[in-house]
Amino acid sequence: MRGFAYLLERLAFTQSRNAKLQLLRHYLAATPDPDRGYGLAALTGDLKLRAVTPSLLRGLTAKRVDEQLFALSYDFVGDLAETIALLWDAEGDEDVPLHQAVELLAQTGKAGLPVAIAGMLDRLGPSQRLAFLKLATGNMRVGLSARMARIALAEMGDPELADIEEIWHGLAPPYQPLFDWIEGGPRPEQAAKAPFRPVMLSTAADLDQLRAFDPADYAAEWKWDGIRVQAINDGGVRRLYSRTGEDIGNSFPDVLEALNFDGAADGELLVRRGDDVAVFGDLQKRLNRKTISRAMLESHPAGLRLYDLMIWQGRDLRGLPFRERRAVLDDADFGSDRIDVSPVLDFATWDDLAALRADPPSRVIEGVMLKRRDSPYVGGRPRGPWFKWKRDPKVIDAVMLYAQRGHGKRSGFYSDFTFGLWDDEQLVPVGKAYFGFTDEELRELDRFVRNNTVERFGPVRAVAPKLVLEVAFEGLNESGRHKSGIAMRFPRISRIRWDKPAAEADQLETLKDMLT
Amino acid sequence: MRADQILHPTEAGLYCPPGDFFIDPIRPVRRALITHGHGDHARSGHGAVLATRQTLEIMAIRYGADFATEVQQADGSIRVADTTVSFHPAGHILGSAQIAVTPRKGPKIVVSGDYCRRVNPVCAPYEPVACDVFVTEATFGLPVFRHPDPAAEMTRLLDSMTEFPDRPHLIGAYALGKAQRLIVLAREAGIEGPIAIHGALQRLCDYHVGQGVDLGPLIPATVEDVPARLVIAPPSAFASPWVQRFRDPVIGFASGWMQVRARARQRGVELPLIVSDHVDWPQLTATIRELAPSEVWITHGAEDGLMRWCQIEGIPARPLRLVGYEDEPE
Numbered sequence: 001m002r003g004f005a006y007l008l009e010r011l012a013f014t015q016s017r018n019a020k021l022q023l024l025r026h027y028l029a030a031t032p033d034p035d036r037g038y039g040l041a042a043l044t045g046d047l048k049l050r051a052v053t054p055s056l057l058r059g060l061t062a063k064r065v066d067e068q069l070f071a072l073s074y075d076f077v078g079d080l081a082e083t084i085a086l087l088w089d090a091e092g093d094e095d096v097p098l099h100q101a102v103e104l105l106a107q108t109g110k111a112g113l114p115v116a117i118a119g120m121l122d123r124l125g126p127s128q129r130l131a132f133l134k135l136a137t138g139n140m141r142v143g144l145s146a147r148m149a150r151i152a153l154a155e156m157g158d159p160e161l162a163d164i165e166e167i168w169h170g171l172a173p174p175y176q177p178l179f180d181w182i183e184g185g186p187r188p189e190q191a192a193k194a195p196f197r198p199v200m201l202s203t204a205a206d207l208d209q210l211r212a213f214d215p216a217d218y219a220a221e222w223k224w225d226g227i228r229v230q231a232i233n234d235g236g237v238r239r240l241y242s243r244t245g246e247d248i249g250n251s252f253p254d255v256l257e258a259l260n261f262d263g264a265a266d267g268e269l270l271v272r273r274g275d276d277v278a279v280f281g282d283l284q285k286r287l288n289r290k291t292i293s294r295a296m297l298e299s300h301p302a303g304l305r306l307y308d309l310m311i312w313q314g315r316d317l318r319g320l321p322f323r324e325r326r327a328v329l330d331d332a333d334f335g336s337d338r339i340d341v342s343p344v345l346d347f348a349t350w351d352d353l354a355a356l357r358a359d360p361p362s363r364v365i366e367g368v369m370l371k372r373r374d375s376p377y378v379g380g381r382p383r384g385p386w387f388k389w390k391r392d393p394k395v396i397d398a399v400m401l402y403a404q405r406g407h408g409k410r411s412g413f414y415s416d417f418t419f420g421l422w423d424d425e426q427l428v429p430v431g432k433a434y435f436g437f438t439d440e441e442l443r444e445l446d447r448f449v450r451n452n453t454v455e456r457f458g459p460v461r462a463v464a465p466k467l468v469l470e471v472a473f474e475g476l477n478e479s480g481r482h483k484s485g486i487a488m489r490f491p492r493i494s495r496i497r498w499d500k501p502a503a504e505a506d507q508l509e510t511l512k513d514m515l516t
Numbered sequence: 517m518r519a520d521q522i523l524h525p526t527e528a529g530l531y532c533p534p535g536d537f538f539i540d541p542i543r544p545v546r547r548a549l550i551t552h553g554h555g556d557h558a559r560s561g562h563g564a565v566l567a568t569r570q571t572l573e574i575m576a577i578r579y580g581a582d583f584a585t586e587v588q589q590a591d592g593s594i595r596v597a598d599t600t601v602s603f604h605p606a607g608h609i610l611g612s613a614q615i616a617v618t619p620r621k622g623p624k625i626v627v628s629g630d631y632c633r634r635v636n637p638v639c640a641p642y643e644p645v646a647c648d649v650f651v652t653e654a655t656f657g658l659p660v661f662r663h664p665d666p667a668a669e670m671t672r673l674l675d676s677m678t679e680f681p682d683r684p685h686l687i688g689a690y691a692l693g694k695a696q697r698l699i700v701l702a703r704e705a706g707i708e709g710p711i712a713i714h715g716a717l718q719r720l721c722d723y724h725v726g727q728g729v730d731l732g733p734l735i736p737a738t739v740e741d742v743p744a745r746l747v748i749a750p751p752s753a754f755a756s757p758w759v760q761r762f763r764d765p766v767i768g769f770a771s772g773w774m775q776v777r778a779r780a781r782q783r784g785v786e787l788p789l790i791v792s793d794h795v796d797w798p799q800l801t802a803t804i805r806e807l808a809p810s811e812v813w814i815t816h817g818a819e820d821g822l823m824r825w826c827q828i829e830g831i832p833a834r835p836l837r838l839v840g841y842e843d844e845p846e
Contacts, residue, residue, distance in 0.1 A: 013780060069658070
């Protein structure tokens with residue numbers, strides 16, 4: 001468990017994505033089976049152990065440490081598992097294999113758990129104690145997605161990311177066949193049904209770029225502002241994947257129930273009430289929930305609007321041109337009123353399409369998609385066959401309020417900016433942006449922050465409210481978590497308005513009006 | 517004479533009426549006894565200063581030769597008005613001392629200053645001094661602070677340098693004491709090549725070398741392309757444009773606080789190294805047991821934790837709540 005503890009500790013303090021991938025790769029390469037598989041599953045949240053409760057841990061500690069000293073310590077450290085790992089008074093420093101710890105947690109009955117956990121803590125050194133307690137409480141919080149784990153795996157051997165993603169959902173911890181395959185063994189014979197297949201993605205384009213192409217070669221459809229998904233029913237096995245291959249079926253039992261067909265479809269997940277498609281914020285309420293209440297299922301019913309078919313009734317359509325796949329899609333019966341097909345738009349010239357795009361029939365449309373009629377379905381983001389022509393971003397003039405130092409290549413530069421809008425006489429923070437500017441502009445922003453700091457909070461500085469930033473964003477959601485009541489999507493700094501006085505920045509009201 | 521007539525806290529710091537002197541005063545006073553050279557204990561502008569030779573020399577480096585009107589080197593037992601004082605190694609930094617105050621009649625008091633019981637290659641080891649009242653710091657006065665062997669922390673540094681061979685490792689360490697200790701620890705761990713140091717460390721590193729502390733080859737980290745994989749700098753440097761010359765650095769920080777993740781996160785570091793110049797909880801409590809004073813006074817730090825421990829152990833204790841001392845001074 002020493003290697004796993006080292007990995008956890010490094011990941012907890014590493015911001016850079018590349019550095020995280022490297023740490024994980026090194027861990028996977030240096031750790032024997034089955035420990036590395038369990039470690040991987042623990043990090044990605046795929047290791048389903050019965051979670052040990054905080055009260056059990058408190059009870060354990062009360063037997064060892066004075067209650068007041070424990071309370072003072074917990075108050076200082078701020079994390080229960082970490083407090084216990086630090087003050088556990090034992091001299092053990094054994095390198096217990098991770099699978100032993102996993103087996104202990106998986107196999108010990110509830111009554112025997114306190115003694116078993118205390119026994120394990122006695123055998124371990126401090127950082128392994130923390131790793132073990134994090135494993136036991138199921139709370140890793142190291143910012144490593146299953147997607148990143150797969151990228152690390154793909155970097156380790158011959159199988160490509162797409163190959164790994166295709167079989168990922170048919171595998172279970174500790175992934176021995178997967179590691180064998182990566183190290184040159186045979187591809188795992190997948191008994192698993194309904195695998196994820198790599199999604200085809202588009203590249204961005206604007207009117208000027210599109211004019212280089214013949215409109216007759218392209219079909220157009222609306223780009224709905226939901227979540228791109230892959231919906232599968234493979235001989236009765238139903239799955240709903242996000243476009244990165246995360247299985248999100250648990251959050252959408254109503255959609256799984258509606259998949260009364262045989263095939264794999266590509267479409268948009270939306271909250272729909274009758275003919276009305278709800279805004280993205282409504283869909284977001286359904287995400288990342290362990291259980292969906294009956295009330296939520298009724299008030300926020302989800303459904304699919306399909307764009308494409310990958311597999312249909314046993315036939316792989318991916319090699320066919322779009323026009324032929326679309327014909328199958330249009331004729332198909334999906335057996336549910338929660339599923340329909342996104343319409344193809346009628347246009348002859350790019351200007352026709354520009355007119356349609358300028359006045360979409362629903363506010364939940366974020367632009368148009370263009371697909372070459374002869375394009376096969378290819379996973380990844382091939383340049384050319386598919387374009388997205390998004391509606392123009394919204395912009396607002398905001399005032400820089402706080403700046404935070406960046407990491408990695410931006411170490412030492414103030415590169416993460418919190419900005420605010422006027423609410424009467426006050427500036428209210430409305431969002432945070434950390435890209436959109438050039439390296440040269442970053443240096444200028446950094447200089448501005450240093451010369452205009454009014455207060456410091458660790459790595460964060462409050463700056464004099466005098467620099468106006470033009471912030472572009474893709475949409476707005478209502479949010480109870482933000483003081484302003486609004487959360488921006490994809491905010492970035494589109495222009496630095498050195499010329500504009502802060503008093504002339506926009507009002508919060510202006511932003512709120514954009515909500516509707 | 518009662519103990520609190522011999523020594524008691526005032527706004528300017530800990531005052532001794534029978535000797536008419538202050539220990540580590542935070543304001544300019546007529547007569548000051550200084551435990552060690554860290555800026556919050558050793559300030560300039562006093563009338564007469566009594567301290568170890570090395571502390572006096574460090575003060576002169578930091579504040580200029582005229583940092584006090586009059587200085588006296590602490591050597592053996594010294595009469596100061598109606599008291600006798602003596603200085604004893606504290607194991608904290610170069611020149612650091614505990615100050616024992618013996619009145620003509622009454623309890624003997626030892627003011628530890630900041631102290632450390634772990635072997636510290638840059639200074640003389642802590643020397644236990646029997647006393648009636650032990651005045652201790654409690655910087656790490658909670659049972660969560662059990663600092664690991666610094667050699668193990670150096671292994672973590674080496675592991676990271678192996679893991680990321682192309683990224684320079686920039687380690688923050690306070691300029692006086694911690695920086696030099698870190699360099700010696702790195703040498704002991706097998707780092708033989710040049711170690712780059714920030715300009716703010718130069719004079720204090722030179723002074724340590726002059727005092728016989730072998731720091732190995734050091735190069736300045738002030739040029740555009742620093743040809744060293746390990747760079748030591750004061751923590752404040754990471755907020756300055758100086759750091760921009762390094763491409764994708766691993767930023768570390770060497771401090772006893774790094775044991776707590778939230779503290780390390782606040783620092784924004786990628787590689788927290790637990791290296792402390794203070795007693796941790798086991799050393800602190802073991803020292804009090806060893807000295808067995810009839811009373812413990814706590815100058816600063818996590819006094820609630822140590823107060824509670826003394827209560828459990830049945831040792832009379834009281835907090836002095838001295839202000840002006842930092843968590844871990846520069």
